[in-house]
Amino acid sequence: MSKTAISIVVPMFNEQETVRALYGALNDVAAEMDGYSFEYVFVDDGSKDATRRIIRELAGKDERVRYLSFSRNFGKEAALYAGLCNAGGDYVATMDADMQDPPSLLPRMMALLEAEDCDNVATRRVTRKGEPKVRSFCARLFYKLMRRMSEIDIADGARDYRLMSRAMVDSVLAVSEYNRFSKGIFAWVGYETRWLEFENVERAAGETKWGFWKLFRYSVDGIVNFSNTPIRLSSYLGLILTAVSFAAILVEVIRALVFSDPVAGWPSLVCIITFIGGIQLFCMGIMGQYISKTYMEVKRRPHYIVKETNCVDVRLNN
Numbered sequence: 001m002s003k004t005a006i007s008i009v010v011p012m013f014n015e016q017e018t019v020r021a022l023y024g025a026l027n028d029v030a031a032e033m034d035g036y037s038f039e040y041v042f043v044d045d046g047s048k049d050a051t052r053r054i055i056r057e058l059a060g061k062d063e064r065v066r067y068l069s070f071s072r073n074f075g076k077e078a079a080l081y082a083g084l085c086n087a088g089g090d091y092v093a094t095m096d097a098d099m100q101d102p103p104s105l106l107p108r109m110m111a112l113l114e115a116e117d118c119d120n121v122a123t124r125r126v127t128r129k130g131e132p133k134v135r136s137f138c139a140r141l142f143y144k145l146m147r148r149m150s151e152i153d154i155a156d157g158a159r160d161y162r163l164m165s166r167a168m169v170d171s172v173l174a175v176s177e178y179n180r181f182s183k184g185i186f187a188w189v190g191y192e193t194r195w196l197e198f199e200n201v202e203r204a205a206g207e208t209k210w211g212f213w214k215l216f217r218y219s220v221d222g223i224v225n226f227s228n229t230p231i232r233l234s235s236y237l238g239l240i241l242t243a244v245s246f247a248a249i250l251v252e253v254i255r256a257l258v259f260s261d262p263v264a265g266w267p268s269l270v271c272i273i274t275f276i277g278g279i280q281l282f283c284m285g286i287m288g289q290y291i292s293k294t295y296m297e298v299k300r301r302p303h304y305i306v307k308e309t310n311c312v313d314v315r316l317n318n
């Protein structure tokens with residue numbers, strides 16, 4: 001009987017310092033889990049350093065290594081999608097390259113998956129030790145907002161480190177939208193999920209690729225892709241402001257008729273005008289977010305472009 005195959009998908013962007021260590025750690029895990037066969041799908045997301053050279057070299061030495069290299073940086077979501085498209089295993093794991101998702105957890109994840117007879121084991125960090133305070137605070141706020149605003153439930157501290165059954169992977173791939181927010185999609189497709197918790201591990205080497213603004217954009221994407229609440233909020237806000245301004249007009253008219261009060265106080269007027277103008281722009285911005293997503297979706301551009309690979313069946317047009 002052939003062994004159950006596990007594919008490990010790793011998105012990489014400028015990870016030259018960590019690739020070899022990761023490869024070593026994966027080999028240790030593969031040796032430990034000798035009842036399974038392994039395949040590594042390394043996705044180079046347009047790195048500017050030696051990442052591509054290193055994974056090409058690893059692929060030359062080890063036939064378990066499959067790699068794809070993008071023509072430019074398409075972002076982690078596109079890299080994950082490309083990896084999933086090209087993973088052939090009965091089970092597929094996704095993890096970061098920097099060992100913040102410890103490969104050594106895999107045997108436990110697999111055991112849990114089999115023992116609980118579920119489709120998906122996901123991981124969650126219970127601490128954010130070693131992370132800047134502001135970043136932890138913003139991340140917590142984001143997850144809270146996300147839970148309030150959308151129907152899907154994303155656990156605080158959820159990582160993109162999971163082990164999924166083939167059925168679940170196929171469902172995730174069936175969600176082929178251009179604007180991808182994987183954490184949302186994993187939750188949206190359903191299936192039974194078991195959570196495994198672990199303490200935060202700091203990056204093995206190199207630097208985080210997510211600056212404040214990149215994370216901010218990622219959060220806005222998450223909310224806009226999975227919730228209509230902002231657009232509803234903007235219409236409520238419009239209604240409330242209209243009601244308030246009607247009341248204000250009424251008060252002013254009565255004041256002018258009854259007390260024949262001369263008009264005074266242009267500064268307050270300016271404040272009100274700028275306030276309403278600001279709210280209008282904000283609401284238009286919210287609508288703009290949704291329209292721009294629709295625009296990108298309608299164009300149906302490929303999610304990524306592969307420049308170099310050793311995978312045979314590459315779905316270029318995904």
Ligand code: UDP
Binds near residue numbers: 076100203210
């Ligand atoms: N990554 C990627 N494309 C990007 C940014 C990041 O493929 O544009 C990969 C990166 O190489 C790593 C994973 O996504 O494997 C997570 O990135 P990072 O460790 O920088 O994020 P953090 O752990 O700080 O959230």
Ligand code: MG
Binds near residue numbers: 100208
């Ligand atoms: Mg990291």
